Amino acid sequence: MAMSDTLKAISDPVRRQILNLLKEEPKPAGAIAAQFDLTAATVSYHLKLLKQAHLITERREKNFIYYDLNASVFEEVLSWIYSLGIGADSHDKN
Amino acid sequence: MAMSDTLKAISDPVRRQILNLLKEEPKPAGAIAAQFDLTAATVSYHLKLLKQAHLITERREKNFIYYDLNASVFEEVLSWIYSLGIGADSHDKN
DNA sequence: TTTCTAGTTAGACGTTTGTCTAAATAGAAG
DNA sequence: CTTCTATTTAGACAAACGTCTAACTAGAAA
Numbered sequence: 001m002a003m004s005d006t007l008k009a010i011s012d013p014v015r016r017q018i019l020n021l022l023k024e025e026p027k028p029a030g031a032i033a034a035q036f037d038l039t040a041a042t043v044s045y046h047l048k049l050l051k052q053a054h055l056i057t058e059r060r061e062k063n064f065i066y067y068d069l070n071a072s073v074f075e076e077v078l079s080w081i082y083s084l085g086i087g088a089d090s091h092d093k094n
Numbered sequence: 095m096a097m098s099d100t101l102k103a104i105s106d107p108v109r110r111q112i113l114n115l116l117k118e119e120p121k122p123a124g125a126i127a128a129q130f131d132l133t134a135a136t137v138s139y140h141l142k143l144l145k146q147a148h149l150i151t152e153r154r155e156k157n158f159i160y161y162d163l164n165a166s167v168f169e170e171v172l173s174w175i176y177s178l179g180i181g182a183d184s185h186d187k188n
Numbered sequence: 189t190t191t192c193t194a195g196t197t198a199g200a201c202g203t204t205t206g207t208c209t210a211a212a213t214a215g216a217a218g
Numbered sequence: 219c220t221t222c223t224a225t226t227t228a229g230a231c232a233a234a235c236g237t238c239t240a241a242c243t244a245g246a247a248a
Binding site for chain 2: 004007008010011013016019020023069071072074075077078080081083084085086
Binding site: 028029030033040041043044045047048062063064065 | 222223224225226227
């Protein structure tokens with residue numbers, strides 16, 4: 001179930017771009033929405049799906065809701081991809 | 095465009111299972127379809143999407159069409175995931 | 189050439205998805 | 219308390235998706 005949710009979540013380009021935006025630091029919903037030619041409601045819908053997939057977490061501060069990336073859920077996806085036998089390229093952290 | 099196609103393709107559980115089936119060796123469409131409670135037409139539809147995403151290749155032999163896994167297209171996906179800053183776990187080939 | 193076999197293509201149909209507008213909520217500020 | 223700000227929720231809707239049945243195609247076999 002978990003991996004299915006993760007892959008469904010990142011199958012949409014808007015949601016992938018949201019993750020890219022959160023790579024550096026947490027951002028409030030408004031700042032995220034400002035990067036797209038979409039209504040705040042639509043971006044909120046995408047944030048909800050990312051949250052349900054545990055790819056982001058939220059934290060309230062003043063009037064703002066900050067969203068933060070949680071890339072750890074990708075572990076399962078990586079394991080699956082590698083189980084298929086990936087090419088000889090190196091994607092490790094060294 | 096390429097990564098989008100890849101992620102869209104693997105967002106469906108049937109298509110992921112097809113890739114799992116092809117991990118060991120190429121298989122004809124009929125043998126693949128036999129693993130699912132779906133019509134041959136439906137499985138053919140999934141094979142077409144996987145083929146368009148270059149996740150599989152096909153080769154005709156006698157009356158059969160053999161499908162073979164091409165996991166190399168995952169490279170781009172892996173690069174993106176790692177660019178998000180993944181956890182400390184090791185997924186390399188050593 | 190006719191027929192059989194493996195698989196695809198076409199068309200229909202219900203479900204899911206992504207988007208919008210309008211209304212609602214939570215909390216900050218006055 | 220009232221109002222303003224940031225964001226979500228509800229409802230509607232078109233487009234995309236996954237599935238089926240029926241018809242078609244490519245090639246093997248007889």
